[in-house]
Amino acid sequence: MGYQSIEYGVEDHVATITLNRPEALNALTDDMLGELGDAVHHAGRDAAVRVLVLTGKGRGFCSGQDLRSLNAQPGERDIGRHLDQYYHPLILRLAALEKPTIAMVNGVAAGAGMSLALACDMRVAAEEARFTQAFVRVGLVPDSGSSHFLPRLIGYARALEMAMTGMIVDSHTALAWGLVNRVVPSEQLAEETYKLAQALAGGPPLALGMIKREIAYGASQPLAAALEREKDFQIRAAATADHREAVTAFFAKRPPVFEGR
Numbered sequence: 001m002g003y004q005s006i007e008y009g010v011e012d013h014v015a016t017i018t019l020n021r022p023e024a025l026n027a028l029t030d031d032m033l034g035e036l037g038d039a040v041h042h043a044g045r046d047a048a049v050r051v052l053v054l055t056g057k058g059r060g061f062c063s064g065q066d067l068r069s070l071n072a073q074p075g076e077r078d079i080g081r082h083l084d085q086y087y088h089p090l091i092l093r094l095a096a097l098e099k100p101t102i103a104m105v106n107g108v109a110a111g112a113g114m115s116l117a118l119a120c121d122m123r124v125a126a127e128e129a130r131f132t133q134a135f136v137r138v139g140l141v142p143d144s145g146s147s148h149f150l151p152r153l154i155g156y157a158r159a160l161e162m163a164m165t166g167m168i169v170d171s172h173t174a175l176a177w178g179l180v181n182r183v184v185p186s187e188q189l190a191e192e193t194y195k196l197a198q199a200l201a202g203g204p205p206l207a208l209g210m211i212k213r214e215i216a217y218g219a220s221q222p223l224a225a226a227l228e229r230e231k232d233f234q235i236r237a238a239a240t241a242d243h244r245e246a247v248t249a250f251f252a253k254r255p256p257v258f259e260g261r
Helices: 030-045 079-096 112-119 134-138 146-154 156-165 171-177 186-201 205-218 223-238 241-252
Strands: 006-011 014-019 051-056 101-105 108-110 122-126 130-132 168-170 182-184
Touching: 006 030, 014 030, 014 186, 030 079, 051 112, 051 186, 079 112, 101 112, 101 186, 108 112, 112 130, 112 146, 122 171, 122 186, 134 156, 146 156, 168 171, 171 182, 182 186, 205 223, 205 241
Parallel strands: 014 051, 051 101, 101 122, 108 130, 122 182
Antiparallel strands: 006 014, 130 168
């Protein structure tokens, strides 16, 4: 698709976005962030795409913002405008995508690179993967959604410790804390990630999109409000052709074929 800093491809209903600056551990530049936002938007609009996988090329997933690319001294750049222009639209678009998203974390995920992984629905990590809220090391605070996603995944105290100390969390600790869904040997990372992606791609697309929104809503709302949202989505799901196909397939003792209708 003419991208310079990322790679984008679709196979078997799974879109893959690969950060492609391995020489810089896939550090984020304005161009890369713009391309990422465009690719996520394209995946969201493409009916052939049912799952999105985000990963990095080389030794790292993403080392965060490339400070050298900002061409400004600390205190001189408008960091708020930069976040509003590049990071916030990307994170909001990724989190709101009504398709399952998986971060395939092949190496270090630091700073805003960790935020990218957190904004995905699931994370499959190689044993060599490392996670760090590196912002504090350069006198900054978490951004790009980390303050929202991280405490919801690992709890307030652990999130605060990661943010305040910049500690490096290894993959097995990340699994124990609930930061990642699975940890696998590096040589099995792609196989296991795409096995999960294909399982999701074979599911009912409309229901999966509603499940994503339902769980996000229910995680922060009172029980009564969550029950009402569940009811509304269940009414919509029950009216889909995919639901009728699943029931028909159940009685016919065959696998359902979902078409997203």
